[in-house]
Amino acid sequence: MVQEKNDEINKDLGLLPIQQNRPALSWELKIKKKVRTVPPCLGKFRPAVGQCCHQCTPDSLRKKLGQNSFLGFHNLLSVDETQTRYRGWLVRRVCCALFVSGCKVYGSPVNNRLERVCQSNRLKEVLAADHKAPEGEDGQGQLSCLPPFLPLINTCISSGLLRFMCWAMLKMFASVFGSVQVNLSHLSALHKASQASSPLVYVYVRQSAMDCALIPLVLFCHNLRIPYTVCPLRISSSFLRSVLQAVGVILLPSSAVTELEAEMDPLYSPLMTSLLRELLHEDQALSVGVSAESGQGGQWLARIRQLIKEGSVPDISLVPVGISYDCVTKTNIKVDLRSALQWLWSLLWKKPNGSVRIHLAQPFSLKEMCESGRCRVDEWLPLQDLLLPVILNYRAKSVFGKRRMSWLLPSYVSEQSHPERDLSVAVILHLIFSATSCAAVMSTSLVSSLLLYRHRKGVRASTLCRDVAWLTEELLFRNRDVGFGGSLVEVVHYSLFLLAPHLIIAAAPSRSDPLIVPRPSPAATLHLSLQAQTVTHTFISEAVGACAVSAMLCEVVFSGVSSKVRTDGVEGEEVKGDMEFDVVLCQAELTERALQLCHLLPPGVMPPCQSSQSFALDAVDSLVRCGILIMEEMARDVPICDFWKREGTLTWATSDDPYHSDSDCEDQDLRSYKISQPSQCPEMLFFLCSMLAGHLRALCWTTAALDLIGTSLAEAEFVSQIHSYLRDTANQKKQHYESCSEEAAHTAVRTLIDLGVLLEERQTGGIFLGVSPLFQLSENRQKLHRFISQYLYN
Known part of the structure; x- marks a missing residue:
């Protein structure tokens, strides 16, 4: 696919090696005349990612200061004889088995864990309340109440089986991925933290079932303690359940289909809390995945916090883990033995595609974060x-x-x-944001965001290469690491190869610069949107500011105040040349629009330690740094830079001044902004607005769907109907398919519940949703629709 020209250099720098063969690039020569190489910042000077929060955990951050911020990368799949104690022809053929046999394994026998769990006061209280056990009955007598949960309590780590599973995973991932790169920068801190008294808890954002396997494999290959892994998948095969539970995988009960169903059992939560207490007392590590859309997985962190508050566990060290895929693989919720064998058989005929980048962030103390008072929720x-x-x-x-x-x-x-x-x-x-922030941006994410948000109608390959170089610089400038390296042409060609099923690539015989267009299909748009999420997360501040600017410009256009606000997308008279914006935007109103938009954002995108007001101000300032806005100062007697007088620091008066007043310090700042006039400004503004358009459009469509819902429905059925309406609307418009995903429907419904548009009613059959009386009026629904749609630039 791509012929890597700088293998040795990239190996030293820890850059992504691309080993697949490829045909000659027909458009390579023409592009190289315009853009020769990738930005030089893709060398050894890479951003330092994964640092502790300086506001919530300064003591944990201080332990890392002064150490080397970049120690390179390690490809887990590149196992050779140098990683063993032996050399020779035979060793090179069995080096993977020798490497696995030489890794350190921390065994975890069960011993009397079941008895200790049953002696938990928390569990005894629940059993007594449910009249499942007589009061005062010992732990052995309570075993009759716990048969469905006994396999979960007996989850252990078998050394021999773990070595075999890690060897099998190395072979399996070698058939799936081209490489699995691990950032080594924080491994030394993890080794030191693992030797301390606080157990480690690894937290990642759920993307695929492979997350559960990648983290233990990384830790195993670097001689760190293998964690007990919380797996949210339903495993129906008893054989697979037995194997996974013998390598430390905590599964759902066999009777439960989903996490929600398991949590509804009154015994499950206290039993899992008691199990966590015993595991942490044994100094075992844990691995927990959290969902940004539903919040599933966060209950495990809440249980750990409860144990620390009770004093059952002194403290733990949290480690956010960022996992980036070139192509995210979706996995079925139900896994049985037959489907697993079929998937393994398909790997024998599949060539490895794509790569994975894993960033283990710096560990920090949960007790420090919660008990210091620095993590505030009073607002x-x-x-x-x-x-x-x-x-x-x-x-x-x-x-x-x-x-x-x-x-x-x-x-x-x-x-x-x-x-x-x-x-x-x-x-x-905080952990969702930290894990997402330390994840590297892959090349497919860059190309997907450019095709979806900037060149939806198509782009030439040469132009795409220039934009990839520009966007890479912008990402690195914002302290976001990237998961690729090599020449610019090959990086783009590699990304197009992986995204080829979702693209239309056409080139005339007389031209060597092909045209690349995203396929106008739901599957293609949803895949590109999923890949582009990491770029959106990086530019979230600029995107919020751009949508606020767009909202104010639309208000000016509709009011008819200025005739000089023109875009290429306006129907009617064709506008040629650069966009003209002869409008002055007030800072206070612009910040207010950004602040209101902040409240509509999904969880995990805003910095959790920053107030909404501060984030809104940063959103406006970021547009000034981007060159989209230019600050203007109105003429006034007192210079606006006179900070001391404006803040009242130098306000005093003599006693013989009867006319003294403090009104001089009460003047409002007369700051304002204008849109800059460079030719790239409108395109950049719309590029940033498009990043949030999918989420905002899903909210608008969900609001419109309320007209069709007359009675209260079960939550699952309500979300299903909203999802169907979003799909039908996108199919009718034949565009905007990124707004019709299942995640978009869940997020939109949850936002409307928080807004009070939908009411939750707890009934015997579960939670039912219905439209509140206030929004049963069409007038109020129209006001809500107008409020959300003002941020849609088109």
């Missing part, structure tokens, strides 16, 4: 208190505060009080 407010009066025109401005997302930790999976639950949710949001 959290319900979303309907923040935005509903603004939407319904009851109030001009939104109040200060941050959106409360308590649904990330439902009440039936937590024993904590309301303030403690909010703090647990803050920890979950």
Whole structure:
């Protein structure tokens, strides 16, 4: 596929080696005349990612200061004789088995864990409350109540089976991926933390079932303790369950289909809390995946926090893990032996495609984060208190505060009080953001974002290469690492090869510069949108600011104040040349629009330690740094740079001055902005606006779908109907398929619940959703639709 010209250099630098063969590039010569190489910052000077939060955990951050920030990368699949104690012809053929046999394994026998779990006061109280066991009965007598959970309690780590499984995974991943690169920068800190008294808990954002296997494999290959892995998949085969439970995989109960169903069992939560306590007492490591859409997985972190608050566990060290795929592989929720064997058989005939980049972040203390008071949740407010009066025109401005997302930790999976639950949710949001921030941006993510958000109607390969070089520089400037290396042409060619099923690549015989167009199909658009999420996360501040600017410009256009606001997308008279924006934007109003948009964002995209007001100000300032906005200062007597006088620091008066007033320090800042005029500004503005268009459009369509829902429905059925409406709307428009995914439907429904548009009713059959009386009025639904749609630039 791609012929790597700098294998030795890239190996030294830890860059992505691309080993597949490829035909000659017909458009390579023409592109090299315009853009010769990738930016020089793809050398040894790479961004330092994965550092602890300087606000919440400064003591943990201080332990890392002064160490080397970049130690290179290690490809797990590149196993040779140098990694063994032996040399020779035979060793080179069995070097993988020798390497696995030489790795250190920390065994984990069960011993009397079942008895210790049954002696838990938490479990005894639940059994007594449910009248499942007589009061005062010992732990052995309670075993009759726990048969479905006994295999979960007896989960262990068998040294021999673990070595075999790791050898099999190395062979399996070699058939799936071209390479599995691990950032070595924080491994020394992990080794030191593993020798301390605090157990390690690895937290990652769920993308694929391979996440559960990659993290233990990475730790095994670097002689770190293998964690007990929480697996959210339903494994129906008893043989597979036995094998996985013997290598430390904590599965769902065999009777439960989903995590939600398992958590509804009154015995499951206290039993898992007691199991976690015993595992942490044994100094075992844990691996937990968290879902950014539903919050599933966060209940395990809440249980650990509860144990620390009770004093059962002194402290733990949290390690965010960022995992990046060239191509994310979706896995079925139900896994049986037949489907597993069929998948393994298909690997024998499949060539490895794509790569994986894994970043293990710096460990930090959970106790320091929660008990120091630095992680604050006192400004959290319900979303309907923040935005509903603004939407319904009851109030001009939104109040200060941050959106409360308590649904990330439902009440039936937590024993904590309301303030403690909010703090647990803050920890979950912090880890989602940290794990996503330290993940590398892959080349397919760059190309997908450019094709989906900037060149939806198609782009020439040479132009795409220039944009990839520009976007790479912007990512590195924002301290975001990238998961590729090599010459620019080969990086783009490699990405196009992986994305080929979702693209249309056409070239005339007389031209050597092909045209690349995204396929206008739901599957292709959803795949590109999924790949582009890491780029959106990096530019979230700029995207919020751009949408706020777009909202104000649309208001000016509709009001008819200025005739000089023109775009190429305006119907009617054709506009040629550069876009003209002869509009002055007030800083206060622009910040207010950005602040209101912040409250509509999905969880995990905003920095959790930053207030919404500060983020909104940064969003506006980021557009100034990008060159989209130019600051203007209105003429005034007192210079705006006179900070001391403006803040009242130098305000004093003599006693004989009867006319003294402090009104001089109460003047409002008269800052304003104008749109810059360079030719690339409009394109950049729309590129940033497009990053949030899918989420905002899904909210608009969901609001429109409320007209078709008359009665209350079960939550699953309600989300299913919304998802069907989103699909039908996208198919009818034949575009905007990124707004019709199942995740988009879940996120939109949850936002409308927080806004008070939908009401939750707990009934015997579960949770039912219905439209609130306030929004049964079409007038209010139209106001909500107008409020959301103002941020859609098109």
